[in-house]
Amino acid sequence: MTTAEKILARASGRDIVRPGEYVTAKIDKFMSHDAFAAVHMSLASVGVQKICNPERVVVALDHYVPPPTQRAASIHQLVRDGVRKYGITNFYAERGGIAHQVMMEKGHVLPGQLVVGTDSHTCTYGALGAASCGIGFSEMAYALATGKLWFRVPQTIRFELNGELPFPVSSKDIILKIAGDYSAEAAQYKAVEFSGRASRDMSVESRMTISNMAVEIGAKFCFFETDDKTQAYLSNRTHVPYQEIHFEEPSENMEVYHIDVSEMEPVVAIPHCVDNVKQISQLERLEIHQAILGSCTNGRLEDLRIGAEFIKGKTVHPNVRLLVIPASWEIYRQAMDEGLLSIFLEAGGIILNPSCGPCFGAHMGLLAPGERCISSTNRNFKGRMGSDQAEVFLASPATVITSAVHGYIADPRES
Amino acid sequence: MYVIEGRVWVFGDNVDTDAIVAGEYLDAPIEETIKHVFASLKPDFVNEVRQGDVIVAGKNFGCGSSRENAPASLKAVGIKCIIAESFARIFFRNAIAIGLPVISALGVPGRFQEGDTASIDFSRSMIVNVTDGDSLPAEPLADEMIEILDSGGILEVLRRHGGGNQ
Numbered sequence: 001m002t003t004a005e006k007i008l009a010r011a012s013g014r015d016i017v018r019p020g021e022y023v024t025a026k027i028d029k030f031m032s033h034d035a036f037a038a039v040h041m042s043l044a045s046v047g048v049q050k051i052c053n054p055e056r057v058v059v060a061l062d063h064y065v066p067p068p069t070q071r072a073a074s075i076h077q078l079v080r081d082g083v084r085k086y087g088i089t090n091f092y093a094e095r096g097g098i099a100h101q102v103m104m105e106k107g108h109v110l111p112g113q114l115v116v117g118t119d120s121h122t123c124t125y126g127a128l129g130a131a132s133c134g135i136g137f138s139e140m141a142y143a144l145a146t147g148k149l150w151f152r153v154p155q156t157i158r159f160e161l162n163g164e165l166p167f168p169v170s171s172k173d174i175i176l177k178i179a180g181d182y183s184a185e186a187a188q189y190k191a192v193e194f195s196g197r198a199s200r201d202m203s204v205e206s207r208m209t210i211s212n213m214a215v216e217i218g219a220k221f222c223f224f225e226t227d228d229k230t231q232a233y234l235s236n237r238t239h240v241p242y243q244e245i246h247f248e249e250p251s252e253n254m255e256v257y258h259i260d261v262s263e264m265e266p267v268v269a270i271p272h273c274v275d276n277v278k279q280i281s282q283l284e285r286l287e288i289h290q291a292i293l294g295s296c297t298n299g300r301l302e303d304l305r306i307g308a309e310f311i312k313g314k315t316v317h318p319n320v321r322l323l324v325i326p327a328s329w330e331i332y333r334q335a336m337d338e339g340l341l342s343i344f345l346e347a348g349g350i351i352l353n354p355s356c357g358p359c360f361g362a363h364m365g366l367l368a369p370g371e372r373c374i375s376s377t378n379r380n381f382k383g384r385m386g387s388d389q390a391e392v393f394l395a396s397p398a399t400v401i402t403s404a405v406h407g408y409i410a411d412p413r414e415s
Numbered sequence: 416m417y418v419i420e421g422r423v424w425v426f427g428d429n430v431d432t433d434a435i436v437a438g439e440y441l442d443a444p445i446e447e448t449i450k451h452v453f454a455s456l457k458p459d460f461v462n463e464v465r466q467g468d469v470i471v472a473g474k475n476f477g478c479g480s481s482r483e484n485a486p487a488s489l490k491a492v493g494i495k496c497i498i499a500e501s502f503a504r505i506f507f508r509n510a511i512a513i514g515l516p517v518i519s520a521l522g523v524p525g526r527f528q529e530g531d532t533a534s535i536d537f538s539r540s541m542i543v544n545v546t547d548g549d550s551l552p553a554e555p556l557a558d559e560m561i562e563i564l565d566s567g568g569i570l571e572v573l574r575r576h577g578g579g580n581q
Contacts, residue, residue: 048573120479122481
């Protein structure tokens with residue numbers, strides 16, 4: 001069986017499941033963020049007083065931190081009220097960070113678990129070998145009340161990443177290139193397994209960047225195998241035993257894409273689709289007004305280190321506002337201890353608190369009509385980050401920072 | 416199940432959740448979000464949509480966020496059913512979960528003009544263009560989804576079952 005089939009079979013109490021079948025599966029972990037306010041109201045609307053497994057629930061405020069409006073502040077009040085009412089102890093208020101990062105760095109996610117979250121980027125936990133996916137708040141209310149949810153067993157496809165990735169090309173370039181080459185629908189309803197030398201060479205953080213964006217190619221789940229890097233990551237964070245994830249040989253009918261990363265170039269996703277991808281060398285000179293280094297895609301320590309390396313001793317272009325957003329308080333503190341934050345400050349960057357920030361268009365760095373932003377986030381949809389007459393380009397941390405220095409979208413190999 | 420008939424609005428591929436309702440209204444109540452549905456993609460939509468209308472779209476409808484206000488706003492402005500070549504999975508689940516019928520039909524783009532009348536027969540999984548008599552098969556919905564739709568949404572299923580384990 002594939003990884004997705006094994007996990008769904010185990011969670012639904014069956015020996016075997018097949019793609020296309022529907023199963024009702026027991027959920028191992030539940031993640032919610034500011035949307036827990038809506039979950040709470042949904043539970044209340046149908047008279048649910050108690051949830052099944054409060055110890056399996058993690059709630060972290062991340063979208064509206066700190067609240068930019070009275071309405072957002074009221075939403076956070078509702079979240080706190082719900083967390084108290086249902087006895088949820090794994091609650092990270094403003095001092096946790098982006099929920100996905102908190103889930104992984106605080107040891108809430110283990111290989112082989114079935115996890116649902118009220119956010120489309122819940123698939124990020126596949127970097128650690130969990131079957132994780134996004135759902136809406138009504139389904140979350142149902143899942144919390146009953147402990148279960150229906151799933152269609154997905155087909156599985158595999159991307160075998162071969163070769164050695166040439167620095168400063170990164171895992172962000174790989175997932176953008178996959179979206180560009182195979183489309184935003186490449187993995188629609190499917191589970192994706194990432195294998196090959198380049199997958200094994202990657203840090204757990206780099207794997208998280210890929211699994212985070214798996215939903216941008218339509219994927220339901222995304223998996224990386226358990227190896228010494230996974231073990232090292234988890235050993236500092238949890239003592240709970242887990243089942244390692246190892247892929248079986250692909251069956252004859254599994255679609256396997258072989259990708260050689262050794263010749264790969266830095267790429268950029270052009271507005272307004274994630275799969276509208278070009279090599280950076282093919283771009284005309286495009287001036288920018290904002291650059292963002294952060295988010296659940298690329299706001300980890302590794303990303304901040306690369307950013308600092310590319311900006312050290314330089315300054316942000318006067319026409320550009322550079323926003324640096326560590327993905328969590330743990331990362332924020334480490335970046336401070338390593339001196340990375342002072343490098344960004346001295347270069348003229350604005351350091352924001354760990355949060356989703358402007359990524360989803362609510363606050364802290366929105367775009368005016370005609371403005372252009374290069375961002376290490378995961379979506380460039382029209383109007384996502386402010387005006388629908390603005391443009392968002394997606395790229396790696398190295399490309400974002402190089403561009404912030406030059407004032408236009410620039411190749412990090414020529415910085 | 417049942418048959419839905421309605422006037423058609425036509426959309427292309429990759430209509431994302433920000434195009435349905437922009438992120439700045441993510442925390443807004445539904446009375447507010449319905450004023451901004453398809454604001455940049457089809458500015459006339461909110462003024463001209465009528466109760467009972469149907470959307471016909473291309474590939475990957477509803478891609479992007481897990482925000483439930485996307486299908487909920489479409490339902491609230493009067494959309495009775497969405498037919499698409501394919502749906503993004505979270506949008507598809509959310510639509511079923513709030514009791515908005517959605518159905519995939521390969522080859523549906525190009526089979527309808529804006530303003531045509533579409534008829535969707537869920538028991539036979541057939542889609543008919545009433546305006547020109549054309550018809551095509553759709554992908555049947557699973558029993559789990561039909562139970563949720565018949566109940567009026569997953570929260571109604573929960574209410575009916577006495578709130579889960581309680």
